[in-house]
Amino acid sequence: MFDFASISKNLAEGNQPKVRELVQQALDRGLSAKEILDEGLMGGMSIVGEMMERDEIMIPEVLAVAQFMGAVIDEMLKPLLLEEDMNPYGKVVFATVKGDLHDIGKNLVIMMLDGAGFDVIDLGIDVPPKTIVDAIRENNPKMVGLSALLTTTMPMIEKTIDTIQDSGLRDQVKIMVGGAPVDQGFADEVGADGYAPDASSATKLAKGLLN
Numbered sequence: 001m002f003d004f005a006s007i008s009k010n011l012a013e014g015n016q017p018k019v020r021e022l023v024q025q026a027l028d029r030g031l032s033a034k035e036i037l038d039e040g041l042m043g044g045m046s047i048v049g050e051m052m053e054r055d056e057i058m059i060p061e062v063l064a065v066a067q068f069m070g071a072v073i074d075e076m077l078k079p080l081l082l083e084e085d086m087n088p089y090g091k092v093v094f095a096t097v098k099g100d101l102h103d104i105g106k107n108l109v110i111m112m113l114d115g116a117g118f119d120v121i122d123l124g125i126d127v128p129p130k131t132i133v134d135a136i137r138e139n140n141p142k143m144v145g146l147s148a149l150l151t152t153t154m155p156m157i158e159k160t161i162d163t164i165q166d167s168g169l170r171d172q173v174k175i176m177v178g179g180a181p182v183d184q185g186f187a188d189e190v191g192a193d194g195y196a197p198d199a200s201s202a203t204k205l206a207k208g209l210l211n
């Protein structure tokens with residue numbers, strides 16, 4: 001039985017050489033990339049998420065862990081995940097809405113989704129509704145993620161959802177919304193399918209909505 005918890009623990013502690021060594025050991029023992037991702041790396045990000053909730057870790061450290069996890073996935077697991085045909089959750093189009101330049105939270109959510117096996121198309125910041133509609137048409141995603149960090153850009157989430165609706169694409173996608181000023185009440189009010197307060201619950205939400 002492989003000690004996946006030690007991958008999680010070392011990832012959360014930022015011990016990068018040890019994480020690489022353990023992931024390589026797991027691969028050498030013939031464990032699947034998906035197992036290593038779900039049991040080891042995602043466990044580490046859950047620990048980091050909990051530390052964030054308790055204010056025990058600073059944002060730059062969180063970003064460093066998330067970026068490192070992305071690098072391990074890219075360099076060590078991605079080719080195998082593709083071979084294993086592990087993209088079980090399909091495509092997600094993600095954007096910070098028009099008028100809003102905040103992307104740290106969006107990028108964290110994207111990294112977690114990426115790590116969990118979603119194929120995320122990141123449209124970036126300050127994204128107008130039409131660009132999002134065009135991206136849905138082009139990429140045929142199962143889900144759209146919208147982020148807003150300002151009370152002044154929250155209405156742009158509603159405008160974006162309305163534009164998706166008016167374009168006749170609403171039934172094709174689930175829509176999840178988030179960002180510091182957003183809450184469940186707002187999500188219900190604007191007709192989103194779901195809201196999550198942070199990156200690890202966003203991943204759970206996305207899996208739940210698509211199951």
Ligand code: B12
Nearest residue numbers: 100101102103104105147150151176177178179180198199
């Ligand atoms: C960093 C920051 C900036 C940086 C952004 C850099 C960047 N690349 O993102 C800069 C300096 C550019 C900036 C600019 C401004 N900012 Co600013 N900024 C912040 C700050 C300090 C941190 C935001 C952050 O990154 N948090 C960390 C991340 C990890 O958290 P998060 O974004 O909330 O994301 C998490 C969740 O919300 C959730 N989530 C996020 N998106 C999504 C999406 C989905 C689908 C889901 C499910 C979940 C989800 O998961 C994330 C991870 O756990 C906040 C204060 C704060 N504490 O929030 C102010 C804050 C958001 N900013 C504020 C303001 C006022 C501004 C400016 C207007 C300032 C100015 N006068 O110019 C400009 C606006 C620029 C613009 N048009 O967007 C105010 C907003 C007030 C309000 N009520 O609207 C805040 C609250 C500060 C304050 N207390 O006044 N800002």
